[in-house]
Amino acid sequence: MxxxxxxxxxxxxxxxxxxxxxxxxxxxxxxxxxxxxxGICHSDIHQARDGWGEGIFPMVPGHEIAGxxxxxxxxxxxxxxxxxxxxxxxxxxxxxxxxxKQGLEQxxxxxxxxxxxxxxxxxxxxxxxxxxxxxxxxxxxxxIPEGLALDVAAPLLCAGITLYSPLRHWxxxxxxxxxxxxxxxxxxxxxxxxxxxxxxxTVLSQTLGKQDDGLKFGADHYYATGDPxxxxxxxxxxxxxxxxxxxxxxxxxxxxxxxTDGALVNVGAPEEPVSMNLFSLIGGRxxxxxxxxGGIPETQEMLDFCAEHGFGAEIELIRAEQVNEAYERVLAxxxxxxxxxxxxxx
Numbered sequence: 001m002x003x004x005x006x007x008x009x010x011x012x013x014x015x016x017x018x019x020x021x022x023x024x025x026x027x028x029x030x031x032x033x034x035x036x037x038x039g040i041c042h043s044d045i046h047q048a049r050d051g052w053g054e055g056i057f058p059m060v061p062g063h064e065i066a067g068x069x070x071x072x073x074x075x076x077x078x079x080x081x082x083x084x085x086x087x088x089x090x091x092x093x094x095x096x097x098x099x100x101k102q103g104l105e106q107x108x109x110x111x112x113x114x115x116x117x118x119x120x121x122x123x124x125x126x127x128x129x130x131x132x133x134x135x136x137x138x139x140x141x142x143x144i145p146e147g148l149a150l151d152v153a154a155p156l157l158c159a160g161i162t163l164y165s166p167l168r169h170w171x172x173x174x175x176x177x178x179x180x181x182x183x184x185x186x187x188x189x190x191x192x193x194x195x196x197x198x199x200x201x202t203v204l205s206q207t208l209g210k211q212d213d214g215l216k217f218g219a220d221h222y223y224a225t226g227d228p229x230x231x232x233x234x235x236x237x238x239x240x241x242x243x244x245x246x247x248x249x250x251x252x253x254x255x256x257x258x259x260t261d262g263a264l265v266n267v268g269a270p271e272e273p274v275s276m277n278l279f280s281l282i283g284g285r286x287x288x289x290x291x292x293x294g295g296i297p298e299t300q301e302m303l304d305f306c307a308e309h310g311f312g313a314e315i316e317l318i319r320a321e322q323v324n325e326a327y328e329r330v331l332a333x334x335x336x337x338x339x340x341x342x343x344x345x346x
Contacts, residue, residue, distance in 0.1 A: 001025060005346045006131035007320050008058040012050040015324045018346065021060060021127050021278075023135045025232070030080050030135050032071035033087065038129035039313070040156035040339040042185065043269070044064055045327050047117050051271045055117050062129025062341075063089040063115040066144060066154040076138045084144040084331040086303070088157035089293050091115050091126060091140045100161060103297035105140075113167030130323065132346050142300045145307035152312025155185065156303060158293065159313060163190035163242065164302040165316075166265045166291035167197060170240045174198040179234075179241040179257065185330075186244035188314055188337040191217040193302075196309040202238070204254075213260040213336070217314075231256060246267045251276040256287055263287040267279045313338045 001022040008019045026032050044061035046052045065087040069079050079085060090112035093100050097109035105112055112119055116128030144153045163186060172178045178199040180190040187203070194201045195218025202221040203214040211222040223230045234257050241254060246268040254264055255276075262284065281288060294302065306312060314337040318326055326339040 002133065004131055004133045006060045006127060007294050007323055007346060008060045008127075008130070009048040010058045012048070012055060012057065016061075016130070016327075018320070019058065021131060023127075023133055024124070026073050026135055028069050028073045028075040029137050029139070030073045031069050031076060031085070031138050031141060033065070033067040033085060033134045033136065033141070033253040034070040034130055035065055035067040035132055035134055035343045037066045037154040038341045038343055039158065039315075040323070040326055040330065040341065041155075041158050042330055043158070045330060046246075046269070046271065048136045048327075050099040052269070056119070056125050059117055060127035061116055062131070062132050062278040063087070064130035064136060064154045064157045064159070064340075065115070066150040066157070067134070069169075070133075072138075078138045079141065079143075084146070084150060085141045086144050086153060087115060087129070087134060087136055087141050087159045088161060088299055089115055091136050092120060103295040105295045106293045126169070130320070130341060130346070132343055140296065142296060144305060145304055147307035147310070148303065148312050151317060151342075152315055153303065154340050155313035155315065156189070156306055159186050159189045159301070159338060160193070160306060161294040161299045161302050162186055162267050162291070163244070164193050164305070165294035165298055166242055166267060167194050167199075168187075168298070169262050169291065170265060172197050172240055176200070176239045177202070177237055179204050179238045180219075181205075181241060181243040181249070181254070182245040182268065183214050183315075183337075184333065185335070188213070188217055190242055190244060191219050192311050193305075195219065196305070196311075204241075206252075238262055240265065242267060248268050248272060248274045251288065252280040255280040255288065258284060258286050260284040261286070263289055265289045265291050267291055270288060315340045317342055321345070
């Protein structure tokens with residue numbers, strides 16, 4: 001076991017504080033990653049504050065991890081010391097079910113092993129990226145292309161793949177009208193990716209406050225959902241709407257914006273249940289769906305796509321001791337567009 005520095009929530013809703021954790025020895029197929037940067041995802045806050053159910057504490061959040069391989073196990077074939085790698089939302093899966101065999105490990109029939117707030121196969125708690133080092137099986141890391149700086153690549157491991165996966169699955173591309181609900185850490189990546197895929201992109205945000213940014217990221221149109229005229233003007237417009245917000249939506253209103261056979265896909269996860277009138281779906285053979293991150297092959301594809309198109313996330317780099325302040329700013333929507341921890345400051 002190796003003792004490394006980390007930032008952890010000692011209990012639910014408690015401020016994060018500097019501590020030390022134990023990382024397992026590097027096994028035959030493991031790599032040791034010297035973490036350089038760790039993104040802050042809204043889901044880190046949900047989990048550290050028990051918003052999605054009872055968590056495992058102390059909790060070291062962080063599943064947007066970018067770093068450099070500093071040691072490899074004797075059986076490792078995919079990576080060498082010095083390689084630039086990333087780790088996203090999971091660090092293991094059963095490897096045997098139909099989904100794992102298809103490279104859809106995020107939907108593992110036995111449940112993926114989350115990067116933090118989970119128990120690994122040995123029954124030990126997993127600890128995330130707000131730390132200096134991580135040991136992970138080589139099959140659950142991805143290669144970060146040379147064209148992507150590590151700091152702007154880190155949020156791609158969750159925010160990037162969370163938007164890339166549904167946009168690809170629902171065939172966003174030329175001739176398709178796509179709307180992204182919310183221009184935050186997830187939404188801004190949705191705009192960049194959908195635009196790069198060739199779709200006609202509209203941002204639906206509460207206000208026009210970030211309109212200039214949205215257009216700069218590649219959006220063709222930008223509307224304020226706080227204006228009732230928006231829903232009248234855009235009725236029946238979109239092939240695909242991806243909602244990134246973690247607050248309950250008026251699903252009927254957003255479904256009314258879809259064409260027949262259109263899909264509203266949720267990647268934001270509100271803490272409270274939502275309700276809707278099913279006639280909103282029946283009237284136009286519409287789909288209300290969800291999507292979770294992506295598997296290892298698709299995550300690699302996404303990183304290569306972003307590198308090829310020359311973009312990463314828009315970030316604000318912070319020191320580790322600013323993490324609690326950053327959490328409050330995320331909740332206040334006061335970040336453009338993703339906080340990233342410089343782990344050298346841990």
